Amino acid sequence: MVTGSHRVFGCAANFVRGRTCVFCGSFRVNRTRRGYVKCRTCRRQKSLAKLRREIAILQGFSQQVPAYRLAHDLGVDPKVISRVYQKLRAAVFHIAELEGMASKLSGEIELDEAYFGGRRKGRRGRGAAGKRVVFGLLERDGRVYTKVVEHVSADTLMAHIQTTTRKGSVYDTDAFRG
């Protein structure tokens, strides 16, 4: 993801256990009988059950757990998960675009193609119909660049690679000969 996910989810443990306020980070919190955490500093409150679900979705997204599987694990409607995933993907892309304006990706770069959307009917893999393709360029220090590409061909891929990387970067593709 955008920053080191281990550190992010390590911090999240305090929120999940109800020790820290999610809004202001204060440790002066009380637990209510209805399962809420109430902050004595900013006076806001948050349902622990809801917070745990939100963090589980974030973690699933960061670990690339498929939406239907996460939905099954959490007992939530798969549509809800895919909607949140879409918003997160858009947010990651937006941040990557903003960062991309300041500096192009450099250093060692991993290329990865991920297929999302729809049920797996018919053909799988590249060329499968009705699938949205998210193409990602992952930088080793954790910064990521993603772009939604509707039609994957060597040309479109190379065009994206060339606009987002500096010359001399290493292209490390997992069994991709595009």
Ligand SMILES: [Zn+2]
């Ligand atoms: Zn607070």
